[in-house]
Amino acid sequence: MTQATGWNLWDWPFFEPRHAELASRLRAWQQQARPEPEPRTASPYLASECRAMAGELAQWGLLDYVLPDAEGRIDVRAICVIREALAYRSPLADNVFVMQGLGTAPLWLAGNETLKARYLEGCRRGERIAAIAVTEPEAGSDVAAIATSARPTQGGYLLDGEKIWITNAGVADQYVVLARTSDQASRGLSAFLVDADAPGLDIGPPIEMIAPHPIAGLSLNNCFVPDSHLIGELGQGFKLAMATFDVFRTSVGAAAIGMARRALDEALARVIDRRLFGKAMAELEGVQAKLADMCLDAEAGALLVYRSAWARDVRGGRLSREVALAKLGATEAAQRVIDAAVQLFGGQGVSSGCIVEQLYRDIRPLRIYEGASEVQKLVIARTLIAAQREQRAPA
Ligand SMILES: Cc1cc2nc3c(=O)[nH]c(=O)nc-3n(C[C@H](O)[C@H](O)[C@H](O)COP(=O)(O)OP(=O)(O)OC[C@H]3O[C@@H](n4cnc5c(N)ncnc54)[C@H](O)[C@@H]3O)c2cc1C
Structure with a gap:
């Protein structure tokens, strides 16, 4: 399936022309990458598959984005655009992509020159994991x-x-x-x-x-x-781990949105083709309401993600609330979208190997790792309370 929803967002104020150019490269990847479905389990096979995928992502120039460029910059919006596209087609490819960033970030943030020279370039080339x-x-x-x-x-x-x-x-x-x-x-x-x-x-x-x-x-x-x-x-380890998550946590939301968009596209194709009570399912009002809710969730999640990524790239400053909202909002929204897609597929939706069934399993860990939803809520609430107290404090 080629992505039908979400590719029209390049006129959003968060993006720059380079992001649209990157998106066209990603579209080509979506069309040419290895065929679906990807392996479902079998761990030894999974390891070699991940290695091959790292090489493939490097060839497409995508791993350049999870390590800093020559000027030491990281483009969080680009990371999000890439994760959204990869997760749409292959949550496993998305995982291979982001781990090259998460696993190297402490090095490029604070490592000595010898360590950086020895360990980073191989990761960028997909030769080291x-x-x-x-x-x-x-x-x-x-x-x-x-x-x-x-x-x-x-x-x-x-x-x-x-x-x-x-x-x-x-x-x-x-x-x-x-x-x-x-x-x-x-x-x-x-x-x-x-x-x-x-x-x-x-x-x-x-x-x-x-x-x-x-x-x-x-x-x-x-x-x-x-x-x-x-x-x-x-003694800098905790700070480095937090700085690493600070760069990448927003992009967990982007991966979630990629999966949500995939579920929405799959559901759209299904309800247009499937006939129920003498007409296309897509004509049933209850189904249309569900599609609208799914679209609302996906778009609201995407807005939170790209606002947070834009703020990190452009505005700077303290962003813990934006980042937490993006991760929490997008992952929870994606779970709802995918659940709705499974429902629209009926029995097929819960049959092993159906794409929406796979997405239902793929999305679940995103609400737990890199700070569970409950932890993100604490972050959001604490920043709200602190801001209110700051305003009340006498000048
Ligand atoms: C697929 C996957 C990949 C992972 N990859 C890595 C990796 O590469 N490296 C790594 O170091 N770790 C990794 N992790 C671990 C991940 O970061 C932890 O699972 C996560 O931080 C939660 O920790 P925990 O599992 O110990 O759950 P716990 O800390 O025991 O929390 C359990 C649950 O309690 C709830 N909770 C937590 N805090 C609060 C609170 N303050 N108030 C209310 N409820 C709360 C949340 O619902 C949470 O899910 C990965 C996990 C998964 C699932």
């Missing part, structure tokens, strides 16, 4: 609770601990690992670059998720990393 290991069995939403330790030793650090739900674990060539270097809560965390073949790093068995996703746990047992692999300064 990146990962970021923050979450632990007892530290998910509460990042400051990380217990993995990094003890100084001759020439470096010894890392000990467990990480869980690490995308690209077992596929990646390199991991950014957050570990505790002092007991000062979030200020006691530091970031390290760990090679996949570092002695003492063990990868757990692949975890089968609700939708195809390369993911596993990591075990660090006296895992040695040299001093030169400390990213930024000691």
Whole structure:
């Protein structure tokens, strides 16, 4: 299916001509990329598929967007446009794309020149696969609770601990690992670059998720990393992880919108073709109302996403509310759109392998990772309360 909805947004004030040009490249990708459907599970196959996909995305020049350009700039609007298009066709391709950014961002934000020279270009070319290991069995939403330790030793650090739900674990060539270097809560965390073949790093068995996703746990047992692999300064790890999510969290909403648009297009095709009670389903008023609700959700989500991306690229300043609204609004909206599409498909909608059934599974994790919906609500509410208090404070 070629995307019918959403390609007419280039006259929105958020965009510049380069974004329209990028969109035409993405349209070509949508038409020429590997055939659907993508693999559904089977983890060993998934790993090689992800590697091949990274090479393909690099060839299309898309991985250039998840790493900074020659002037050190990141174009968040472009990342969102790309994620929307990739997720529309292949949520797995979208995941491969964004992980090259998430897994390298601490490096390009704060890494020393040697680390950057050694690790970034291979990721841009799709030859190296990146990962970021923050979450632990007892530290998910509460990042400051990380217990993995990094003890100084001759020439470096010894890392000990467990990480869980690490995308690209077992596929990646390199991991950014957050570990505790002092007991000062979030200020006691530091970031390290760990090679996949570092002695003492063990990868757990692949975890089968609700939708195809390369993911596993990591075990660090006296895992040695040299001093030169400390990213930024000691104690900067939490800040670096937050800065990384700050760049990419809006784009989770963009991926969600891509999936929502796909569901809407699939549903439109279905209701036009399917006859019910002697006429096309599309003629039923209840169906039309559902389509309108789906369109409203998709467009409102897209507006939140591109406003946030524009604000990051152009306006700058404190953007936590815009980013949280974009992630929360778009992912929750996309879940509703996809659920409605499944409903419109009837029995076929819940049959294994139907596109909307796949989307129903693909969308679900987006409301959990990179800050669950509940966490985004806290961020939004706290910024509102703080702003009101600021206004009340005597000058
Ligand atoms: C597909 C997928 C890929 C992932 N990839 C990575 C990765 O590459 N690297 C990495 O480090 N991690 C990764 N994660 C982990 C992800 O970041 C965590 O799952 C997420 O932060 C939530 O942590 P948790 O699972 O421990 O849930 P918990 O922190 O235990 O939270 C459980 C639930 O509690 C609710 N909740 C949380 N806080 C609040 C609150 N303050 N008030 C009310 N309710 C609340 C939310 O609904 C949340 O879903 C991935 C997860 C998934 C599902």
